[in-house]
Structures are given as structure tokens and as C-alpha cells.
């Protein structure tokens with residue numbers, strides 16, 4: 576289960592404004608990827624291009640042998656059924672209770688009877704820990720619950736690929752930890768391919784198998800979590816460690832004077848690489864590997880203190 580997404584030389588602009596160019600990456604089947612990037616670098620545009628809601632200027636998005644950038648509308652409609660999408664605000668209908676919100680895709684896209692719909696809705700509500708709230712309106716529950724309800728709705732059609740656009744925005748750190756655990760547990764359980772756009776560095780450091788960084792109209796880096804967390808590449812290093820020193824400034828890029836004012840001595844040491852968040856339901860991750868395996872295979876010495884159980888507990892993992 577889970578489907579690979581192969582993105583090749585993808586370029587997207589609106590009018591004369593290039594958003595990103597020549598993006599090439601493969602999102603492996605069944606794994607969790609996180610996409611990072613400063614605000615406005617086109618992360619949401621990237622997600623929309625992957626589901627064919629936006630057409631790229633050039634390049635391809637290959638899913639199960641079909642290039643969704645160029646395929647006919649009818650094929651696109653079929654491919655879209657593989658996707659579940661968690662929109663940033665949950666995108667619930669405000670006047671419908673949670674039950675009807677979550678049942679909506681089933682009633683729209685399947686011929687299931689109401690009793691079959693009920694079984695699926697209850698199963699997904701249970702999966703995200705919301706049993707008993709089905710009669711509530713979206714406005715009557717907390718932001719964290721709305722995210723989970725959005726997730727339940729994204730899962731009703733048993734997607735092979737789930738896209739999350741900032742699932743943790745607006746959540747407090749404790750709720751973010753619970754949601755991250757839920758995401759990791761779900762990934763192990765339903766074995767679908769997950770792509771998460773987030774601004775939360777702790778999420779990016781602990782949840783995914785692979786990390787990508789969009790910066791300055793291109794994909795700065797994409798690869799295994801340990802590769803990016805041990806990278807000395809200035810943009811990657813600055814972004815993944817939330818540092819002020821580096822090429823990224825308040826309005827995207829620092830100018831030459833600003834950069835010159837920083838010396839290498841200002842550069843803080845790379846923090847330890849935390850343990851990857853493990854599923855709590857006892858099911859292994861599809862791509863579970865020994866902590867430090869990537870570093871070892873590639874002859875990289877991880878920062879001191881990396882993969883220390885106690886350390887990752889204090890950072891919320």
C-alpha cells in the first residue's frame with residue numbers, strides 16, 4: 576500500500592512570477608515526507624500541483640504511471656481518488672455537524688448505503704480519537720479537534736496518499752505533539768504515503784523519513800531526515816535549526832552587507848539529531864531504520880548528543 580510520487584523538472588509560475596523551477600524529487604511509497612520553506616515559497620502551490628488542481632508550466636508528476644500534469648481530465652479524476660487532503664483550517668462546512676462533514680466525501684463519491692457510510696465515519700472518528708463528538712458543529716470544538724476532524728474526513732476514502740497543509744498551525748505545543756503522534760501512528764496503520772507542509776521545526780526534525788526545503792524559487796535539498804539534520808549547507812542548516820545566522824533574512828534573502836557582517840564564528844554548533852518519533856501502536860514504520868544508519872553509511876559524524884533517548888523526550892518527541 577501507499578503510492579510513490581515521482582516529480583521531475585517541475586516548474587510553476589503565475590504570469591511572469593516564477594514560483595519554483597526544476598523541482599525533481601521522489602516521494603517514496605508509504606513514507607512520511609516533510610516540505611519546509613519560508614512563507615510564500617510556494618509550498619501550498621506545490622501540494623496543489625501534486626493533486627492536479629494547478630497545472631505546472633513544465634515537468635511531470637508521475638503517479639502509478641500516469642503523468643497528472645498532462646493527462647486527460649477523466650484520468651485525473653480517477654487519480655485524485657488516491658488522495659486525501661488535510662487543508663490548513665480543516666475546511667469544514669460550518670453549518671454541518673462533524674458526522675455530516677466526514678460523511679460528505681462518501682456521499683459524493685461512493686454509492687455506499689447510509690449504514691455503510693455510518694460504519695466508515697465511526698471507524699475514522701475512532702481512529703482520530705473523536706468518537707462521541709459527531710453531533711458537534713465545527714465552531715463548537717477546539718482548533719486541535721477540528722484538525723483531527725479534518726484528518727478523519729481526509730481518510731474516509733482510504734487514500735493511498737495523504738497531503739497535510741500545515742496540520743500543526745495554530746496548535747499549542749502539547750496538541751502539536753499529540754497530532755504528530757497521531758500522524759506517525761496513522762502512517763504505520765494505513766501504510767499510505769504522507770506529505771506534510773509545516774513551519775514547525777520540531778515536527779520537521781522528529782516526524783518524517785525525508786525532508787525537503789523550498790527556498791529561493793527552487794528545491795534547495797531533499798533527502799533522508801538525517802541527511803538534512805546533519806547538513807552544513809548554509810540555507811538548510813539555518814532553516815532546520817531555526818538560526819538567525821545564515822543566508823535567510825527577514826524578507827527571504829539577506830543582502831551582501833548583512834551577510835558580510837556575520838562571520839563564521841557566529842555560527843552556532845549543529846544541535847543533536849533527535850530520535851525519530853516511533854509509532855505508539857507497536858506497528859513499525861515502513862522504512863524503520865536504526866538511528867544514525869544514514870550518517871554511518873555516508874561517513875557523516877552526527878552532532879554530539881544525537882540519538883539520545885532522553886534528549887528527544889525533552890524536545891517533545
Ligand SMILES: Nc1ncnc2c1ncn2[C@@H]1O[C@H](COP(=O)(O)OP(=O)(O)OP(=O)(O)O)[C@@H](O)[C@H]1O
Nearest residue numbers: 589594612613614615616617618619620621741774
Ligand atoms: N492561484 C494563484 N494565482 C496567482 N498567484 C498565486 C496563486 N496561488 C498562489 N500564488 C502565489 O504563489 C506564491 C506562493 O504561494 P503559496 O501559498 O504556495 O506559499 P506558501 O509557501 O504555502 O506560503 P505559507 O507558508 O505562507 O503558507 C505566493 O506569492 C502567492 O501569492
Ligand SMILES: [Mg+2]
Nearest residue numbers: 618619620740
Ligand atoms: Mg501555504
